[in-house]
Amino acid sequence: MAYSVKWSPKAASHFEEICDYIAKDSRYYAALFAKKIVSIVKTLPHFPKAGRIVPEYSDANLREKIYENYRIVYRIKDEIIEIVAISHGAQQLENIL
DSSP, X not given: OOOEEEEOHHHHHHHHHHHHHHHHHOHHHHXXXXXXXXXXXXXXXXXXXXXXXXXXXXXXXXXXXXXXXXXXXXXXXTTEEEEEEEEETTSOGGGTO
């Protein structure tokens, strides 16, 4: 099955805010962070179930990949992988989704 990736507006906004925040201290590390997140997202269509099930929800179609202190939360639905949130691990996910 060929999956396509779609970013929710909220996830895209989170991603941009995080990159802007990191860029205040270092544009280099902000760019590095952005590249790594995009790289992880690009692997999802090939291995959609490689991420762990989000513990707060226990839904087999709501999964996450972890990069450093950040969670890339995505939903698998039909042939679409929707990125629903990019958040710092210290944040409550219930407040983000």
